[in-house]
Amino acid sequence: MQTRGPVIVMELPEKLNHAEVKSFLNELQPLLEEDRPYIVLDCSQIQYMDSAGVEMLLHCLEEAMKRDGDLKLAAVSPASAVILELMRVDRLFEVFETADQAVRSFQVFAPETTAEGQPWYAAPQGLADLKAAS
């Protein structure tokens, strides 16, 4: 596990099956329970992934989103990409070529906190401000 500023980068194991997922989640779960977890999962080592692996990715994303955080994938191998695509899960994630790119994408902006039940973003600016900003 690496921490780069507010972003946590974790490398997924070679095998992402039921047994491996369990031990990996034990490690990741405390991080997911923090406020606004920004997590990058480095998929470069993955050789094998089954439905348990996909389920784990979805679980992590759900947990991160619940706490106004996000989960991004980096260095997804073609084989893993095919699995994600077949299960139509790929469209849920932002995928980057390298972990550095994924980390950088977190560091530019961060969403503002909003009350429960409110949309997480409602643009407060007027058109004139937008023009001035652009």
Add this chain to the structure above:
Amino acid sequence: MGLGALVVIGAGNRGLTQSRVQSPEVSASLEGSLLAAPLECVEVAGRSLVERSLERFAAVNLEAISVLVESDALIPPFRTHCRNVKFRVSSDLNMAIREELSDYSRQGIEHAFVNWASTYAETDLLDLFSFHREARQAVTPTFDQHGPLALWVVDCAKAQPLPIEKLLRAAGVNGPSEYFIREHVNRQDHPRDLRQFASDMLRGRCRTGPCGREVRPGVWLDENAEIHRRARVVAPAYIGCDSKVRADALITRFSNIERECCIDCGTVVEDSSVLANTSVGIWLDLCHAVVRENMLLNLEREILIEILDPRVLRATGASRKFVPKIRETQEVLKQISDLQQPRQVLNAWQLGNNNNLIQE
């Protein structure tokens, strides 16, 4: 030495520069059925191609910019005000171009860009003008790797005596020096090009970008756009003015939701353009499509569908209430009640009990 620009809105350029394999008739019919306005007038990521072209001309401080349009109804809404822009409505665009060039010439404007707004080219306009001036020709046509473009530089005085359509059409054939454009070009020949343009903008492949504010990398939100905290927007994506993305919806893969749209609960919008004033119903999966009000064009299968059920797709202002035909409903209810009637089941075959066999 003055320099002006004519930006032309209308379908008149198709014969001049069409270079795609697909037939112009197919494009025109799709465009006509799906869209209320020409493609160049449709807002993509907040602004139309016409407005983006006008901004490019305004940025080089031209003396005059004229927008020639076939009818008032085709003038798209503009978000920004450009100086020196005047509008002229004319049913004969070629005649209007000639007259404008003549006016320019009288005003001392010697050269003018002529650009059909369906072609958007991010070239260095001053470099193009310098090229034209050095070539000393009446018309300098432009082209890119896919063929000729609907962008010319015209010497106002030299071009006047010639019919403009012939002049522009002949420019590429008779071999005057042509200007090659290496930068980003978008031809709006087909609704697919709208999608391509949105995708290019969101990926940062062109200089022009989505309107609004980039709230996180690759996610642009325009004025009063709302995204529910349980919705997910995967970058890059654009959500337009006053649009709403409701709970559990997913906006992904370079999708653009234009102004005053609603993406209802649980719906996935993937690699699609939802054009202004469109409401998409709950738990739908919208992929590789361009949608406007109740029309859906699937770009993979090239099928245009009109959806009559307003619970699925509708204009934002349209009523959501769906009333099925009463007679059909009653028939269905009767069939259901018939099925629910307990049937008389005989335990064993008995003589005299089977009415079909024994008649008194």
